[in-house]
Amino acid sequence: MAEEKPKEEKIKEKKPKEEKPKEEKPKGKPIGKIAHYYSKIGVGIIELKDSLKVGDTIQIKGHSTDFSQPVESMQLEHEDIEIAKKGQSIGVKVKDKVREGDEVYKE
Secondary structure, X not given: OOOOOOOOOXXXXXXXXXXXXXXXXXXXXXXXXXXXXXXXXXXXXXXXXXXXXXXXXEEEEOOOOEEEEEOOOEEEOOEEEOEEOOOOEEEEEOOOOOOOOOEEEEO
16 A cells, blocks of 8 residues: 655745725815816816805815815806805816815815
């Protein structure tokens, strides 16, 4: 009879779990989403779920977007406005590129 060779046990080395950088939760409450971005003039169209006024600080967060800025001016139908209400789609000058679907929060 042939001798049985002992099976070599494969020892699996456990790799230390890579810690994913924790995504920061947005600071404020959600007030809308970016519906469109006009790159030539740097304006984002926000579909509002809550009110917003000039002077408020907003955070825009998306897949590759995350910045905060004060609202310096807003337009509705090409007219400057000071206060925007829930349900309106407004144009806001943004300091960085935004993408459709990015969430907008009021800080």
